[in-house]
Amino acid sequence: MNKRCIIAGAGEYCGYVIPCVGDYVIAADAGYTEFLAHGITPDLVVGDFDSLGYTPDHSNVIRIPSEKDDTDMMLGIKQGLAKGFTTFIIDGGLGGRLDHTVANFQLLAYIASKGARGYLLGREVTVTAIMNSSISFQSETAGYISVFSIGGNADGVTLTGLKYLLNDATLTSDYPLGVSNEFIGVPATVAVRDGTLIIMWAGRIEAVNNIYSV
Numbered sequence: 001m002n003k004r005c006i007i008a009g010a011g012e013y014c015g016y017v018i019p020c021v022g023d024y025v026i027a028a029d030a031g032y033t034e035f036l037a038h039g040i041t042p043d044l045v046v047g048d049f050d051s052l053g054y055t056p057d058h059s060n061v062i063r064i065p066s067e068k069d070d071t072d073m074m075l076g077i078k079q080g081l082a083k084g085f086t087t088f089i090i091d092g093g094l095g096g097r098l099d100h101t102v103a104n105f106q107l108l109a110y111i112a113s114k115g116a117r118g119y120l121l122g123r124e125v126t127v128t129a130i131m132n133s134s135i136s137f138q139s140e141t142a143g144y145i146s147v148f149s150i151g152g153n154a155d156g157v158t159l160t161g162l163k164y165l166l167n168d169a170t171l172t173s174d175y176p177l178g179v180s181n182e183f184i185g186v187p188a189t190v191a192v193r194d195g196t197l198i199i200m201w202a203g204r205i206e207a208v209n210n211i212y213s214v
Contacts, residue, residue: 004087005080008034008042009073009104010051012095014121024085028072031092032056044079047072055156074110081114088118095122106128108197110148125156127200134191135199137161137183143202147171147178156193161186171197 008031015038019025027035029047040051048066064075071091080088088111090110093104104120108129111118115133120127129150130137137145137213145162149171159166163182171178182202190199 003085004089005083005085006089006091007076007093009090009092009100010096011092011100011104012123013162014083014123015091016121017089017091024080026076026175027056028076028077032058034092034133039099039206044074044076045146046079051098071100071107073100073104074107077092077107077111077118081111081116086116088116089120089121091117093120094125094127105150105198108198112196115155124202125200125204127198128192129198130192131196132192132194134189137201139186141183141201141203142185143183145181145183145188145190145199145201147181148176148198149178149195150198151171151196154192154195154197156191157195157197158191159189160190168193171195 005024005026006019007026007028009028010030012035017164019040021197025040027041027042027045029049030043030051032042032052035042044060045056046062048057048064048068050066055061077088092103108118108120108127112129112131118127150173154171157166157171159168163184190197
């Protein structure tokens with residue numbers, strides 16, 4: 001498995017991922033307390049610490065003003081990208097404030113635009129984004145999968161191994177054609193030739209560890 005950048009935010013923390021040797025662990029604001037509660041010491045702590053309420057006593061802290069353009073999560077992602085990581089696992093990025101959830105979907109697209117891949121973890125859902133590329137799932141993956149265009153049209157969308165198939169289709173950001181598809185017990189692929197897709201599927205981290213590499 002590739003080395004990963006693991007980031008915890010202030011949303012609903014799942015705690016399914018245990019850092020491995022070589023992983024880089026970043027706490028974004030109140031994600032710091034979640035890591036500590038699970039016995040994980042982050043390599044870096046970033047944020048304005050409005051959610052945490054204090055500046056952590058940590059040897060590697062980046063504190064930024066509360067009036068800023070980057071969210072705390074974006075700051076963490078930029079730090080990981082600068083270190084060359086191409087796989088980002090984000091816990092605590094769902095289940096909190098809805099505006100931050102939408103912002104985190106945009107961050108997945110940002111990560112994809114940099115040639116990397118990010119995964120937002122929920123208790124029973126995983127979300128990622130792909131740009132001009134594809135993602136594959138093993139036959140054991142079960143439940144629903146939904147595919148949405150973000151940032152304009154997504155051309156050349158092909159879905160294979162799912163209940164509802166597409167071949168070289170166009171998905172638009174104003175019509176949810178890709179919602180509520182299903183895995184059917186065979187290997188499946190979602191691909192887009194030109195554009196960005198947000199992909200979400202039912203599944204905890206244990207079921208999707210196999211795809212955590214770009």
